[in-house]
Amino acid sequence: MATIGKQLFTTLDAGGTLTVEIEEVSFPDPTGNQVLVRMEAAPINPSDLAILVGGADVENAEYTPGKFVAGMPAQANAASATRHGLKLPAGNEGAGTVIAAGEGEAAQALMGQRVSCLPGGALSQYCIADAAMCLPLGDHSAEEGASAFVNPMTALGFVENAKRDGQSAILHTVGASNLGQMLTRICQEDGMGLVNIVRKSDQVDALKGLGATHVVNSSDADFIDQLTGAVRETGAFYGFDPVGGGSLVDTSFLAMERVAAEQMSEYSRYGSNQMKRMFIYGRLDTSPTILTARYGFGWTLSGWLLSPFLQSVGRETMGRMRQRVRDNLTTTFASQYKTRVTLEEMLTKEAVLDYREMRTGEKYLVTPWA
């Protein structure tokens, strides 16, 4: 008994035409430890936008009901060569109700429950999901649980990673985001020092309202001095950046090196021995990352992704992290949305031009049955 429903797909052909459209799809019966979830809410995350929009010219796209077709500029198209011709589902995460389950024990235990899940095709009316990755939501609504995985586990992952590396403070370059707010609350709960960078004065106020102590505004003329002061006070030589492009990582390394240099008794042309560590975990800005020669050789910059990190911590730590998310879903790990749209509404020009800006605090929630 196959289940029929609407699902969103994104396809980029070799000629540079991006087609994003909704199709009627037949979902197979779940087997083993799979479950079939009737999806009720799914966020549009920055990581989803990479394949939904990427560098496409969405201003001049052709919009028809349930579909848009856009040109991809040559450079962006060449950079996406590995996906040419592939019809990709989209949507990392979401929440819904388990309406069918494979014969496996873990799957059967979820039958009829509302769960958060990580199917990789969450922008859909139905999904096949791995029971081991589902989080039962109890009495929580689908909207409360829609973003229960990516942001909460990433924010917790930063703190876990920092503790594992012996750090007592973290720098986060986009403090006012949903994830940044979660990180602010987690660091308070765990006694981990935190430096938040934001771009606007009202974001400074908002984060201080959450109890953040070190909030630095990159729009201020004395940004680098503010940042240096915050690094000095917290000892945050370890940071996470979702922007990628431009100079945020560079400025962070420079502030760290300034603090380290203050503590050196002797000049070294090679810079300080203080290890400075930054991670890029997103590409909100796809322009190049700029690293200057101003902070010696004692630094390391890495890409950071949730999945390999979770694989590295093991099942027990991951279970503890998931339990913490579930226990604090409407407090520490609460997400806010700007608006709710259906699958069809998310493919209108008005919606695409708005959510592809990825403005802080303006995330879209897709409710495919509304």
Place this chain on the structure above:
Amino acid sequence: MATIGKQLFTTLDAGGTLTVEIEEVSFPDPTGNQVLVRMEAAPINPSDLAILVGGADVENAEYTPGKFVAGMPAQANAASATRHGLKLPAGNEGAGTVIAAGEGEAAQALMGQRVSCLPGGALSQYCIADAAMCLPLGDHSAEEGASAFVNPMTALGFVENAKRDGQSAILHTVGASNLGQMLTRICQEDGMGLVNIVRKSDQVDALKGLGATHVVNSSDADFIDQLTGAVRETGAFYGFDPVGGGSLVDTSFLAMERVAAEQMSEYSRYGSNQMKRMFIYGRLDTSPTILTARYGFGWTLSGWLLSPFLQSVGRETMGRMRQRVRDNLTTTFASQYKTRVTLEEMLTKEAVLDYREMRTGEKYLVTPWA
């Protein structure tokens, strides 16, 4: 009984005036495990040039015998704020004869011997050096031993570091340098795969003459394809770069990712899980390092310095590396020089304008008693 001799010093004042000059200095008697070395030969390495010349306007400097005074542009001057007002010795390494020794056993054992040493003030007629860091040269000349430390230990360090990280191949972005030639010979001896990047076709020929198998010319139109092919054939997802500025690191990561993507069975918007690792160990180009968004998140870039690396390997490994250098000083670890100059000659306009270019294969050797 103090020893009097000439020594070179470099001073940058807060106003941006760089003064490099030779002074008569009184060298103290060595104590403990110090030795006093009468220096016979010292190379001018890129790392020395950072404090000898840096970004100074040496075209328009004032040259007088044994001295030049140059203006430092505002940005370079600001970046060097931590050395303002400090009178710095220069010259990482060199070779000479031990003419006095402290009472320590290691120091006494070197009395009268010709040694390579790492005094940090090698551009001088005399140096105080740490006996533990001296390498007795036996019958080798001072010229043969002048560069026995920085390049040989760095090249050996790359291979040690790669082995420690489980790698079987290395990428080196400046293959034709003295260090690159050493690395080529070491990798052959150790069965370590090596991809050399060079800039000219005669450098391709020269390295192939040394037995190198994978030499890629960055001046060729199909450079990225050549590089991708060499990475595919060697499995070099691990590389070292002395340039720093520009796109060499970026291109290296891109070639590595292309090879990794060929081996993926499924498309991922996050790039491959193949860990790509690059180290910047110099700044031949002080312009910014450019990192594009074309190779996902499975990469790490670090600064790399010899001293912290040697500290991390421990005394035994370091002893083995030093022994290997001494045993192969005129073969594997041989250095070439473009010319020999005295301390006075190295401060003439003609010399400064030439060696500050740091052209491959055109290193200067300073012979302070010639």
